[in-house]
Amino acid sequence: MSEEDQDGERWLVIDGRRWRRTDPSLPGEIVDALTSHLGRARSAVASARRAGDDQAVADARRRVGLAKHGLGERGPYWWDEAEADRLARAEAALRELEN
Numbered sequence: 001m002s003e004e005d006q007d008g009e010r011w012l013v014i015d016g017r018r019w020r021r022t023d024p025s026l027p028g029e030i031v032d033a034l035t036s037h038l039g040r041a042r043s044a045v046a047s048a049r050r051a052g053d054d055q056a057v058a059d060a061r062r063r064v065g066l067a068k069h070g071l072g073e074r075g076p077y078w079w080d081e082a083e084a085d086r087l088a089r090a091e092a093a094l095r096e097l098e099n
Helices: 004-009 028-051 054-071 083-095
Strands: 011-014 017-019
Touching: 004 011, 028 054, 028 083, 054 083
Parallel strands: none
Antiparallel strands: 011 017
């Protein structure tokens, strides 16, 4: 695979800013669950900010981070890790978010 093809698989460019893509090796049901948690956590950040609740903002941001780590969008580059390690990280993030 060419370097340009790899970059297209790894990064998404929006308005000139590069964002890491979700790990393509993750099962769809895990991606769907983590994406759902991510959306709810982002909404919770906005609600907590409007309410001026700093602790709730921090808690919601932690949940955003967990979901993004699970999806491979933050933390170690998913393409540098073994697939089993990536799946284990996603499953661990999902377990923590569901508690």
